[in-house]
Amino acid sequence: xxxxxxxxxxxxxxxxxxxxxxxxxxxxxxxxxxxxxxxxxxxxxxxxxxxxxxxxxxxxxxxxxxxxxxxxxxxxxxxxxxxxxxxxxxxxxx
Numbered sequence: 001x002x003x004x005x006x007x008x009x010x011x012x013x014x015x016x017x018x019x020x021x022x023x024x025x026x027x028x029x030x031x032x033x034x035x036x037x038x039x040x041x042x043x044x045x046x047x048x049x050x051x052x053x054x055x056x057x058x059x060x061x062x063x064x065x066x067x068x069x070x071x072x073x074x075x076x077x078x079x080x081x082x083x084x085x086x087x088x089x090x091x092x093x094x
Contacts, residue, residue, distance in 0.1 A: 059067065
């Protein structure tokens with residue numbers, strides 16, 4: 001009978017009132033690793049890319065050439081990374 005009247009068991013710390021889930025949530029907030037897509041720099045880069053896309057016709061030829069060269073380098077680098085990943089997957093299967 002007394003067991004029914006006792007306070008329910010919880011996973012809260014009696015001093016702080018925090019649960020284990022609260023502690024885990026706080027620990028995840030303390031983590032320094034912030035995804036790039038969530039960073040202010042990523043937002044700024046996306047805004048700049050959109051501005052360039054809208055105003056590309058207004059670029060001087062030398063500016064357009066520099067932009068095109070940078071995009072081509074990025075594309076080549078991306079293709080090389082994809083090829084390397086594919087190769088590593090093939091090697092990993094053997």
